[in-house]
Amino acid sequence: MPLGRWPRGSLQSLRSQALPWIAVLLVLGLVRLSKGAAFADLYALISRPFWPGSAQSEWLRSSQRLGADLRLTQLSEDNARLRALLALDQGRGASIAAAVIAREPNGWWQQLLLNKGSLAGVQLGDAVQAPGGLVGLVDQLSVSTATVTLLTDPSSRIGVWVVRTRQHGLLHGVGTSRPVLRFVDKDPLVRPGDVVLTSPASTLVPPNLPVGVVQSVDQRANPTPEAVVQLSAQADAIDWVEILGRSSR
């Protein structure tokens, strides 16, 4: 229908002729309301083959990494300074790589035997880390071997915290593959999936080493809630570990 001419015919034909216009106006109205989002998306779809190459995004990522490294260095220095002020463990000294030469992840004693001992500078109480996280502490030493008591051993107790809620607790080995985390607080607000790290307040282990993930929480445990923790490092599957020397005890 040409514009400027009054339409002839019945009301029904007038309505049928106007319908396409109404639809077009409606669509344009929606475009207006969405502030052109659909156009932008359409443009992105059409122009995808002409987007900047991967080289530029790599530059961006490397600059982000550089920024993150600088921030990490600064935070580490800050952390060391604050820990020194609080007279807490200074964190890691030199670390020693050691091979697992015997293992007993189940049974009466749950332990690993490593091929490095006091001759290599290992000390009683040194934390032992495997790919994934902390596995235990050095419990017995010889000249060329170190016995590590695993976190699953009933005698093992280490201070940990849940990062998300900043709740501290004591991780008890109970002889099974999943130790139990007993919280200090009555209402720890912890839920399955929360990450558990070694406590920054611990004097036995270096701070913030990954330990595991909360698998289930028993809010009704007495006297404080308990959580079952799935360890992130599996002692029965590791061949090499890192013994974390301690700069001060």
Added chain:
Amino acid sequence: MNGLIRLPVGLASLLLPPLLTLAAPPWLSIVGVGPSWGVLWLLPWALVDGPLSGALGGLALGLLLDGLHPGAVSEWPVLVLLGWWWGQLGRRFPQFGRSFSLGLLAMLGALLLGLSLLLQFGFAHAAGFDPGLSITAGGITPRGWSPSVIALAGLQTLAAQSLITGLLAPVLCSLQLLFWRRQRARQR
């Protein structure tokens, strides 16, 4: 004393249980728990060599095995008693050696050994020696197991170790019995 301990192979065999305990072959285990290698070694030794040698063998082996583990809990008292008992049995029935009997005796031995460990862990807990992994100048302090840990992990370990020890004994102990009897015969 003209016992097996005077043979070089007898003395050397004493090192096998601790070495096998350390090696802990995973394919010889039930739910990750291996057999009591001490019991598997001591049973044929005591049956062939008598109660005194059995008790002394148990003592020597117990001291060796205790050295592998931290803490004050000990295996030697029960191994001494088992060595003495099995030695008496060997004296009374010189041709003792049926597979079923060997399996049953080994299972009973592993069960008694495990029960003694459980009792010692429980006693250490009840006596208050439960500070966990506390490092002192003198080494690691004794530690105990709470009743819930005994119920949760202790009984499972006890059952699994007794079972695998009893299952392996007919094969391993029969072979050792044969070997030690030949050695005794040669010695005479």
